Amino acid sequence: MSFLAPYVLNLICSEGLQNWQRGLGEWRRKKSGKPHTVTVFLRINDPYSYILLQVLERLSQRYNIEFDFRTILQLQEDMYPAPALWEKNAFADSAYLANKYSLDFPRSGPVSTVERNQSASAQLLHAELQGDYLQRALAIFTAYWADNIELLDTLIDPRIARNTECYRHHLLANESLLKSKGHYLTAMLHYGEKPGGEWYWGLSRLEFLEQRLAAINAIKNHDIAAISQAPPVRNDVFSGTNTSDKPIIIYWSARSPYSYLGLVRARELSEHYGLDLIVKPVLPMVMRRMQVPQTKGMYIFKDTKREAKKYGIDFGFSADPLGAGVERCYALFDYAVSLGRGNRYLETFARSVWAEGIDAASDSGMKKIVTAAGLDWSIAKPLLQNDHWREWAQENLLDMYDKGLWGVPSFRYGQLCTFGQDRLDRLEHAIIEERTGHTI
Template sequence: MSPGKFFQPRLAALLTSPRTRQSLRKLQEAKRKLGAQPHVVSVWLRVDDPYSYLLVQVLPRFLAHFDVTLRIHLISSHDPATTPAPGQLAAYARQDAARLARRQALDFPESCTAPDATDCDQATRLLMAHTQQAPATFLPMAKQVLGALWRGYHKKLATLVSRFPLMPGPQALRQLADNQQALHQLGHYQPAMLHYGGEWYWGIDRLPYLAARLQQLGTARVAHDFALNDTPLPFESGHAGTDYLVSDPGDLATLRALHLPLEFYFSFRSPYSYLALTRVIDLAEHYGLDLRFRPVLPMVMRGLPVPRDKRMYILLDAAREAERLGIPFGHVCDPVGAGVERCMALFPAVQAAGHAEDYLLTIARGIWAEGADVSTDAVLHRLVTTAGLDWATLNQELKSTAWQTMATTNREALNALGLWGVPVLHLDTPTGRCTVWGQDRLWALEDALADVLSSPASTAPAGGGNLSA
């Protein structure tokens, strides 16, 4: 084993350890107290980012709950190094934001296009001219501006622009550049982010983590825990036992009889794929879904950039999620390169033999929780044997190149769905198709299954069709 492979899992375990996280938080709090500083939460918004609009709607409730100082920063551009396909990402984000808004009783149009570029410029300059105002003034204005922008209410936006001053264009460009640089210097790259005490939190999805931290610090103005809305929806902590949206025996029998196909696009190098794996398998078993595994090469092995800031945020965010879900995580040995290729090479034979689940669970846990270097024969042999498979038979598959055709086919199918990252889950039902990106969107699949039950078509056979479309 090389020195790098020896030390990498140990360093990753140290970085992702809950103990390390708590120690760093204590250090940040000590520095804050020593400087007699308030609790400052910095928020980074972009007007054409759907998640920024959702966040703006929740922040008033957040500020009513916690005694914190809010500092708003506007940014306006994509970083090509972190967003290789901005058009695809924007299209998916609009669909996902609409779905998330329905779930959390927030405003977002069910169907919309990208907002007009001129409107975006005016909205950005309008908000930038007022970020120094008190949140009680700024946030309602921001909600009106972004609501008009996303719903295409040009006259309403024009009225707001005429009523309130805009930051002059040259000044706005300088300020946007400064904000983008400050975001990068703090170690991040995307909008709808909150930064507090050295940690990042993405939009309303990760806001509960920040709320729990502030609650522990005693900054809450009220005794009860923070909730995104008055009636928090269930299942936000993942599935525990039988906590599924549909559990009635009759309804389950109806769904199971359909044998609906669920495609799972994943990468051996994706921590979020690992976090999704067990829950996707359990979900498929509960609903009687025909689970189809579709591995793809990691982004960097497909020529897509993944800068250090992005890798670091994903690792630390995945560690928080793993702790919440009770999934072992932290002793990580990066499989990029030969490790991924070897895992991919064995997969077609494993899948053909009907052992894909055991194989994937064992390999993924080895990579992300046990520091297993799958680029070596000895480690791969051990993991394959642990999964109950015959190494002597599978070992011959390492020489095969059939996996390359599989990887290409899966990548093309993923691109046809309008996405490039993983994990992605694609469910085909009689009432439509549901495509979600992320291990924290399994609830959307359950919503789609519940829709099947409410449709007269629920007794019809699954549509099937071209699942790669």
């Protein structure tokens, strides 16, 4: 690893650079006379797109913005390692978000066919150039997700349905724009002129867009409340005593910055409610011979920085542990567990590589990590050569797959399985509901 790497990564995600880029982008916007434009990428069969679409009218009423809508249909295959599992989780996750924000959402998913998706997308593409996309799209999405085929048919011009191939190049242009701007998901919002353009994922990152628009005085109606909600308030009434034998389980990777945040937050959650926390490490995707395109990695790194700031977690001065660093981390896990310090060791490792720039591939780096975790370096050093961990790392992976999960960090509490550190509030709700007997 290059000595300069942590400094470069820290600069890339620094507030100073971000503010400079935003300022230059805003200066360019003003100079060109452009309005505050939010580009919105939507996909008809994406549940996150459906719930995002429902709040955009309020967003435009509160802020002095215009929308540039872009319809997407085809996903970038190299960005979705397990698309079926991803879609299943997306539906359950969107149902949770819809309930949280009091939005419309079906109890079961619609029947999705190639022809229906193509014709609905073609109608949406046609509406992009008509000026009232938001209203038309909301009607089409609502009929689609209600599985109301008769209504959907009335909303799609039969001339469009018969000629969907005529919209193929339009669709390709939108999909190319999404990729060229540096993203892969739908239900995405992009705001800012170069070099200050930034991504905001649906309802889960809407608060960051709202904060940015407020900072540049783009609020036009203060009587309309901000759409994004603050993190849930921890419930102290039901904290402290373990009344359940259910632990919080986290499927975790030493190379995942989201896993770092997830472990810190899951540990705080488990301590608050008096629950055991079990960490099940797995190999990073790249070390499992899977693809993680650079575009995806950079977005995750920058997104982790703003999430870390939100939760008061140090992050950014980073030394990517991919390869030897991960292997050495896992090689000492059993030793740490034998002393009752397994979770402390993993959190120390994650903080060391993602916030302190410590090179885990070097002996000097690992010595610092081991010592900080309260372990004995003279005992730990010879153990760096063992590879027994490979057996349990792959077993943890199979356990994760068996629970309908595919990536890290993922969490389990009883029967509830969820992906991403974003959804630890779902676990908290489940804990509180179990202790009160009432649904939140």
